[in-house]
Amino acid sequence: MRAIFVAFLDALSRAKSDLGFLVQKEFKQFFRNSFLPRMLVGFPIVAILVIPWVANMEIKNINLSIVDFDKSTLSNELIAKIEAGDYFKVVQNALSFESAKECIYLAKCDIIVEIPNDFEANMLSQSASIALYANAINSTKGTLGAGYLSNIITEFSAEKNAKILNWQGFGTTSATNTTNVNLSNTANLGNLEILSLYAYNPHLDYKLYMIPALTVMVLTLLCGFLPAFNIIGEKQSGNIEQINVSPLPKSLFIISKVIPYWIMGIVVISVCFLLAFVVYGFASRGGYGSIFVFALVYILVVTGLGLVISNYSNTMQQAMFVSYFFILILILLSGLFTSIKSMPLWAQMLTLANPLRYFIESLRAIFLKGDNLLDSPFLWWDLCALVGFALVFNLWAIVSYKKQS
Known part of the structure; x- marks a missing residue:
């Protein structure tokens, strides 16, 4: 042994x-x-x-073609708000929708924002609409870009709706992250504030x-x-x-x-x-x-x-x-x-x-x-x-x- x-x-x-x-x-x-x-x-x-x-999966530098048929003060304010962020860049102010479609076809822009006639008047009568046409060849960029734009437009609409209420004599209303304001039923007006907290990566880096x-x-x-x-x-x-x-x-x-x-x-x-x-x-x-x-x-x-x-x-x-x-x-x-x-x-x-x-x-x-x-x-x-x-x-x-x- x-x-x-x-x-x-x-x-x-x-x-x-x-x-x-x-x-x-x-x-x-x-x-x-x-x-x-x-x-x-x-x-x-x-x-x-x-x-x-x-x-980097973050979507930035999204090129826009703006078709503004209204050319009102309100539509100009909306365009300025869209351009103020880091995500969008207006590369074309098209005179017609066909011209904007050609811009997407040539891959010079990613999304068309069409502002219809009487946009400002319709905002005052609570029936305004805006059309977004996204190039979905890159589906991620198209869907996320359209989502970012929708959020900006929704926020813009909430701010303007709050001002309209104030003008109509319904008092001061907070417009911070306000959604679903129903102007046709002013007796049931309310604010919905959404507070988002991001766990583990608070700055979304x-x-x-x-x-x-x-x-x-x-x-x-x-x-x-x-x-x-x-x-x-x-x-x-x-x-x-x-x-x-x-x-x-x-x-x-x-x-x-x-x-x-x-x-x-x-x-x-x-x-x-x-x-x-x-x-x-x-x-x-x-x-x-x-x-x-x-x-x-x-x-x-x-x-x-x-x-x-x-x-x-x-x-x-x-x-x-x-x-x-x-x-x-x-x-x-x-x-x-x-x-x-x-x-x-x-x-x-x-x-x-x-x-x-x-x-x-x-x-x-x-x-x-x-x-x-x-x-x-x-x-x-x-x-x-x-x-x-x-x-x-x-x-x-x-x-x-x-x-x-």
């Missing part, structure tokens, strides 16, 4: 020594390529500094929503692609044959591939959150301990997936195409850019087999809502799911690696 125990300790000590040498080899290979260290730092910097500004998702994307691309390309590079150069004929176990070789990218992934996520704080002033409401726990497990997931892909690929082109295919599908089905609940039911079911979904949901819950592993059972379910993915992919990588004796 003692001899077996001593042999086990010797094997463990030798494995530690072998693992140390293999990890050193991986780091030397990584830093020998001058491009990779620059990309490790440069990619998260570009992603955090540039993408939140361009990958889309960048705050995107920072966690972009961090996940950077980790996925770096820690998923690089391990796969690393092994393929060794296959093509013939260096891996020296490992294949050595007595090293497959598990030790796979672990030596995982550890360097584990460390690099922690560096990457640290850079992302440091930039988020320095540039945007965003800090995690739930602290960073839970975030790093999830990151450590998630890095194992994507690194294991990259190693599995490399084991079944013989050339760099094969590894690139397969990696792009899987990572593109995983990103699209993760809720990174679009809500999972807005997907069809079959797509929502597919997201349950997507590790990115669990990491993004957890990261947003920690970063935005202030959850942490100490008081949120939902985070533990997500963490267990990621641990399961990590075990499956890394065991698959060990089993699928073909080591020649």
